[in-house]
Amino acid sequence: MHPHLPDSGLIMDQNFITDHNKVLYEQLHTEYEFLGNKLAKDNIELDLLLKKVQQFSVALPSWGVGTGGTRFARFPGHGEPENIFDKVNDCNVIYQLTQATPGISLHIPWDIPEDVPALKEIVEQQGMYFDAVNSNTFQDQPNQKLSYKYGSLSHSNKATREQAIQHNIDVIKLGETLGSKAITVWVGDGSNFPGQQNFRDSFTWYLESMQQVYAALPNDWKMLIEHKMFEPAFYSTVIQDWGSSYLAATELGSKACCLVDLGHHAPNVNIEMIVSRLAQFNKLGGFHFNDSKYGDDDLDSGSIDPYQLFLIFNELVEIKNEDASFSPAYMLDQSHNVTDPIESLMLSAIELTRNYAKALLVDRKSLAGYQLENDVIMANQSLKIPFQTEVEALLAMARYKSGGAIDPLNCYRDSGYRNLVAQQRSSKPSTGSGIV
Numbered sequence: 001m002h003p004h005l006p007d008s009g010l011i012m013d014q015n016f017i018t019d020h021n022k023v024l025y026e027q028l029h030t031e032y033e034f035l036g037n038k039l040a041k042d043n044i045e046l047d048l049l050l051k052k053v054q055q056f057s058v059a060l061p062s063w064g065v066g067t068g069g070t071r072f073a074r075f076p077g078h079g080e081p082e083n084i085f086d087k088v089n090d091c092n093v094i095y096q097l098t099q100a101t102p103g104i105s106l107h108i109p110w111d112i113p114e115d116v117p118a119l120k121e122i123v124e125q126q127g128m129y130f131d132a133v134n135s136n137t138f139q140d141q142p143n144q145k146l147s148y149k150y151g152s153l154s155h156s157n158k159a160t161r162e163q164a165i166q167h168n169i170d171v172i173k174l175g176e177t178l179g180s181k182a183i184t185v186w187v188g189d190g191s192n193f194p195g196q197q198n199f200r201d202s203f204t205w206y207l208e209s210m211q212q213v214y215a216a217l218p219n220d221w222k223m224l225i226e227h228k229m230f231e232p233a234f235y236s237t238v239i240q241d242w243g244s245s246y247l248a249a250t251e252l253g254s255k256a257c258c259l260v261d262l263g264h265h266a267p268n269v270n271i272e273m274i275v276s277r278l279a280q281f282n283k284l285g286g287f288h289f290n291d292s293k294y295g296d297d298d299l300d301s302g303s304i305d306p307y308q309l310f311l312i313f314n315e316l317v318e319i320k321n322e323d324a325s326f327s328p329a330y331m332l333d334q335s336h337n338v339t340d341p342i343e344s345l346m347l348s349a350i351e352l353t354r355n356y357a358k359a360l361l362v363d364r365k366s367l368a369g370y371q372l373e374n375d376v377i378m379a380n381q382s383l384k385i386p387f388q389t390e391v392e393a394l395l396a397m398a399r400y401k402s403g404g405a406i407d408p409l410n411c412y413r414d415s416g417y418r419n420l421v422a423q424q425r426s427s428k429p430s431t432g433s434g435i436v
């Protein structure tokens with residue numbers, strides 16, 4: 001049985017997923033009951049958790065389904081997407097199997113759709129939607145009038161800044177036609193050598209430019225400002241850290257918020273505390289989830305430091321408990337250099353869901369008591385025990401009940417999807433992918 005494009009518009013044959021699940025369901029049911037009994041001893045009702053886990057979602061990056069690369073080389077993948085329609089189809093496979101990824105975040109101009117209504121119709125048929133749009137002024141495009149070699153929104157030349165402003169406004173306009181509600185702005189602006197740039201001038205020019213982009217935001221939109229410590233500029237970046245990001249978002253207004261990319265910090269920085277600080281002052285707008293060992297590695301979420309991911313979700317769950325309107329945008333931002341991007345994105349979405357589910361297990365009343373009493377060991381145990389709890393049966397049952405796969409990875413491999421599309425697609429993939 002092979003996946004095809006059935007009348008429903010879905011990419012995977014739903015019957016194939018159902019058949020794949022049949023073999024696994026009995027074992028899953030046993031494990032789910034076991035987990036339910038275990039959690040019941042702590043007065044946790046598993047069926048209530050199930051509903052919350054089913055509702056969890058994270059958006060997919062359109063650039064993430066293509067094979068990435070490093071500054072040294074890019075090794076093409078098998079059956080890579082050639083255009084935005086292929087990318088949307090690959091995203092739909094991930095969504096169908098995991099049921100956790102209904103949103104797609106487009107990168108402009110890597111993925112400018114030529115026929116917006118047709119693309120929108122396909123995405124809606126597949127039960128998906130367009131999440132935040134991303135502008136790109138960190139590289140020059142063919143026939144571009146002025147170069148971004150020395151910066152874009154903060155460039156010393158006013159005409160270059162105006163060109164970058166106009167690009168961002170164009171991206172907002174395109175996003176409106178797609179149904180997006182946010183623009184993410186990350187700039188590669190910065191300097192490579194001490195003395196190259198005046199720190200205050202470049203930040204002033206950035207703010208002036210962003211004010212013009214902000215003025216073009218529709219009323220119900222958000223602007224997400226993404227900071228990055230270094231790269232491509234190696235000495236200083238204009239939006240280097242969460243402090244600069246917070247200053248810019250505060251200067252711009254209430255529609256501007258900060259976006260935290262997990263790979264954009266100095267090593268060992270306490271990201272969960274940054275999350276807490278930004279949320280406390282209503283400036284946490286969203287995330288680019290990934291993992292890293294050394295820098296902006298863009299590795300699969302939870303592949304290096306799952307405890308950090310758990311601690312971030314621990315903050316997010318606590319804040320959501322206190323403020324139901326709190327809803328930052330969750331997006332994956334990874335570069336898949338040596339893996340099948342569909343497999344990496346599925347496993348990353350599952351890792352996010354896993355750590356969200358574990359954060360739901362934290363007994364917040366007990367934890368608050370231990371904190372007041374300064375019982376350090378028990379406060380720490382309040383986090384460690386949920387983190388060490390095996391919740392795979394909960395995740396698999398949530399996927400199953402939503403129509404997804406109990407075992408997404410093997411279901412995907414058994415479907416033969418990659419080989420099938422490799423026969424249909426040429427060997428000329430869309431170039432739009434990479435570390436951002």
Ligand SMILES: [Mn+2]
Pocket residue numbers: 226261288333436
């Ligand atoms: Mn990012």
